Amino acid sequence: MKEFPCERCGACCRNLDKNDVYNDLNRGDGICKYFDEVTRLCSLYATRPDKCNVKKGYQYFKEVVTFTEYIKCNLKSCEELKRGSNSCQYHFY
Ligand code: SF4
Ligand code: SF4
Secondary structure, eight states: OOSOOOOOOOTGGGOGGGOGGGTTTBOSSSSBTTEETTTTEETTGGGOOGGGOHHHHGGGTTTTSOHHHHHHHHHHHHHHHHTTOOOOTTSOO
């Protein structure tokens, strides 16, 4: 897989309150302080933290899940986040 098939919907960056690991980025309402609400893109995308990068984030889960399952779980999480929930234990959000 070259790149995670992100649709750039911004749902993950607008739901940081679903996981305490993102408290440092949360501006207080669940939305990331680096999220550009006009473009719906990350304003520091090239240098975003590893926890915001699906491929790099795998390093934290590689002992417990295969890469294929991890990606599948993250894709499921994207769909759930768009609907306001998240049940994937291998996704940070
Ligand atoms: S929720 Fe998924 S598809 Fe939407 S911006 Fe985040 S990673 Fe991309
Ligand atoms: S740093 Fe960027 S990718 Fe990470 S949550 Fe904020 S806006 Fe999203």
